[in-house]
Amino acid sequence: METLVNVNESIESTKKITVNLIDCDVHPFMSSLDELAPYLDEAYQKQLNIGKFKNDRLKNQNNGGFTFPLGRYGNPGHVLRTDAIPPSGETPGSDPQFLTKDLFDRYDTTYGILNIGHGTMGAYHNVNLAAEYTRASNDWLYDKWVKSDHRFKMTMEVIPLDPQLSVKEIExxxxxxxxxxxxxRVVNIPFGKRHFWPIYEIAEEYGLPIIVHPDAENTAEYSPNQAIGPASTYIEWHSTLPIIAMRQIPSLIFEGVFEKFPKLKFAFIEYGFAWIAHLMWRLDKNWKGLRQEVPWLKIPPSEYIRRNIRLGTQPIEEPFKPNHLLELIQMIKAEEMLLFCSDYPHWDGDNLQRVFLRFPEELKRKIFYENALDTFRF
Known part of the structure; x- marks a missing residue:
């Protein structure tokens, strides 16, 4: 049995924060895919090998039957925390009541944004099956979680390989x-391509930001490589995740997405954020010399980034001198771009009482609450 890691302090030793808090990355998990059975027709239950079809003899043979797209890389310990296991002994993050006590009550959380943590089929080749799975997952998340506590808000999944189906799901x-x-979810089509524009149009109309979160990068047939090819180990894959965001943001800017949809916001969650300084400086420098290629841009790339891009704080970078992180934020004027994310119940979550100690109160108020309030639809 894999050993789970314990990275958190006890409830008794954790002080409550002094400002309102919106946690922009909380992961609800299913105990098993069987939780989706009530939301799926029998034909799709059978394809997914769940519900009453779970013990189908043919599905348990290596005969080309369905296999859920799992990640290529395994954490040598475990991605989930031992102190987040609910009293039932089920998967961490699978019990709404325990999660609210263990996380929300601990930090006086105003709202928690739920991003499905059990895996998706965003890059799966069978788009019809992926669409049904996505629809069922959205309904499961809403019924089990959002309805259970007013503090739960959710991001809905869509189908990146079929924008028309995505629009129907949003409608x-x-x-x-x-x-x-x-x-x-990220697939091997850059986000700036017109393929995605129908999704952006309705997202802007509905006032919903686009959330980008690691998941499909290392699963299924339409996953993108991380710039040069697949990693060999979990540590290599995990450490280079920011490359995905660094590739997507130039695509969004230079393809003109934020000129076409000026009110649309993109939030890149769980990619860190210190790399954004390099990206802003490099894009602005190149734009000065190559702007004839993208005449539709009306302002420097860094201004689109500040206006339309938001970044989750987790996993926060740890420079040799802690003050340097604050100086970096101030240098690039990123105070309105950062969103607090706990990444509960994952192993590399950040303790907000420790990592933000050197931040001034005004900046903490923006990161903990105001920026999220301005980004998500509440």
Missing amino acids: RIGRKPGIAGINL
């Missing part, structure tokens, strides 16, 4: 109270 549930954003 189906995108205006429901409690849905705060759209979770668009």
Whole structure:
């Protein structure tokens, strides 16, 4: 049995924060895919090998039957925390009541944005099956979690390989109270391409930001490589995740997405943020010399980034001198870009009482609350 890691302090030793808090990355998990059975027709239950079809003899043979797209890389310990296991002994993050006590009550959380943590089929080759799985996952998340506590808000999943189906899914549930954003998984099509523009159009109309979160990067047939090819180990893959965001942001800017959809916001969650300084400086420098290629841009790339891009704080970078992180934020005027993320219940979550100690109160208020309030639809 794998050993889970314990990275958190006890509830008793954790002080409560002094400002309102919106946690922009909380992961709900299923105990098993069987939780989706009530939301799927029998034909799709059978394809997914769940519900009453779980013990289908043919599905348990290596005969080309369905296999859920799992990640290529395994954490040598475990990606989930031992202190987040609910009293039932189920998967960490699978019990709404325990999560609210263990996380929300501990930090006086105002809202928690739920980003599905059990894996998606965003890069899966069978788009029809992926669409049904996505629809069922959205309904499961809404019924089990959002309805259980007013502090739960959710990002809805869409189907990146089929924008038309994505639009239909947004039209189906995108205006429901409690849905705060759209979770668009990364596939091997850059986000600036017109392929995605129907999704952006309705997202802007509905006032929903696009959330980008690691998941599909290392699963299934339409996953993108991390710039030069697949990593060999979990540590290599995990450490180079920011490359994905660094590739997507120039695509969004130079393809003119933020000129076409000026009110649309993109939040890159769980990629860190210190790399954004290099990217802003490099894009501005190149734009000065090559702007004839992109005459539709009206302002420097860094200004689009400040206006339309948001970044989750986790996993926060740790420079040799802690003050340097604050200086970096101030240098690039990123105070309005950062969103607090706990990444609960993952192993590399950040303790907000420790990592923000040197930040001034005004900046903490923006990171903990105001920036999220301005980004998500509440």
